[in-house]
Amino acid sequence: MSSNPVVFITGGGRGIGAATAKLFAKHGYDVCINYKSDQHSALQVAKEIEKLGIKAFTIQADVADEQQVKAMFAKLDTWAPRLDVLVNNAAMMMPQMPLLEMDAKRINAILSCNVTGAFLCAREAIKRMNKGSIVNVSSGASRTGSPNEYLDYAASKGALDTFTIGLAKEVASKAIRVNAVRPGLIYTDMHRDGGEANRVNRLKSKLPLGRGGEADEVASAIYFLASEQASFTTGSFIDVSGGL
Ligand code: NAP
Numbered sequence: 001m002s003s004n005p006v007v008f009i010t011g012g013g014r015g016i017g018a019a020t021a022k023l024f025a026k027h028g029y030d031v032c033i034n035y036k037s038d039q040h041s042a043l044q045v046a047k048e049i050e051k052l053g054i055k056a057f058t059i060q061a062d063v064a065d066e067q068q069v070k071a072m073f074a075k076l077d078t079w080a081p082r083l084d085v086l087v088n089n090a091a092m093m094m095p096q097m098p099l100l101e102m103d104a105k106r107i108n109a110i111l112s113c114n115v116t117g118a119f120l121c122a123r124e125a126i127k128r129m130n131k132g133s134i135v136n137v138s139s140g141a142s143r144t145g146s147p148n149e150y151l152d153y154a155a156s157k158g159a160l161d162t163f164t165i166g167l168a169k170e171v172a173s174k175a176i177r178v179n180a181v182r183p184g185l186i187y188t189d190m191h192r193d194g195g196e197a198n199r200v201n202r203l204k205s206k207l208p209l210g211r212g213g214e215a216d217e218v219a220s221a222i223y224f225l226a227s228e229q230a231s232f233t234t235g236s237f238i239d240v241s242g243g244l
Contacts, residue, residue: 002055006080007226008032010063010121011090013042015188016137019215020087020222021045021056027223030055032076034090036062063090063117064109073124085226086125088118089137091156095195096149107152114156115163122167122178131175133226136164137218140184140241150194157182161237168235177234179225184241186213208243 007024011017012033021031022045031049035042035058046056057079061072076083091114094106122134141154142161161180168178185207191199200212221238224230 002030004028004030004055005084006030006032006082007085007087008034008076008083008121008125009087009089010034010117011036012087013038013045013058015190016183016186016215016218016222017087017089018045019219020089022048023216023219023223024085024226025049025052025054025056027227028054029085030057030080032057032059032080034059034061034063034072036060036090062113063121064112066120069117069120069124073121073128077128082130083125083128084132086121086129086132086134087137087222087226088121088134088160089222090117091137091139091153091190093150093153093190093194095193098148099151102152110150110152110156111159114153115159118160118163122163126171126174126176129174129176132177134167134176134178135222135225136160136178136180137222138164138180138182138237140182140239140244142182144244153194164237165235172234177225177230179230179233179236179238181218181221181225182237182239182241183213183218184239184244186215186218186240188215204242206244207241211242213240213242 012021013035042058049056061068139157142157146154164180
């Protein structure tokens, strides 16, 4: 068995999760990558990591489903003797619309994935951590509210921010730190799922830095918060949003 530290990344097969998986691998972490449906991308990330001589493992599960989350962590137990870092990264958004057009099915799907999923994964991770770190991937949307686009998604990230603050206090005595990053306008597939693949380019001129962000730039902030460099930081947030 490897004696490397272990990171578990939900939604680690694509976008910010994939960049985070590769960055932790470069820092000597064995990496467990969860995905929901895109097995091909998850396996590609694992292959790249294994080329570095680092162990990588992929597990399919819908983080919104409690039984699947339990089964996923049970599989993790067979693969890794320890868990040092959880990155609660998996999330979804749906096409832009005002509240007047939203129905309960849509709202509940967003909240189940983005909020309940993060709660369930944190719960299972904490059971396995002897000192550790959780980084929640929130969004600048928790501050802007995303009017006329995705109030549901933005509110789910507001819940994740509050969860970060409360959980940090709840598990501080176990030497587990809990922090969050709040990305904004990063080039990933998520905007396509939100119904506007070109959204970052449309809005980038409104950002003080005048450009969209890259997944690697978010991964750096996630890694910093998880690392010993941030050893006295808990219940905190890093905005990775170009100044907005
Ligand atoms: P992405 O490229 O669309 O990737 C999302 C990942 O989440 C995928 O790997 C997907 O799995 C996984 N996923 C979605 N629902 C899941 C579920 N129910 N169970 C398990 N995995 C699930 O998006 P991204 O932009 O990298 O987003 C990563 C995080 O950054 C999210 O929390 C998002 O809210 C946040 N964020 C992104 C931006 C941005 O501009 N891109 C801005 C602010 C915040 P599959 O690969 O199997 O589909």
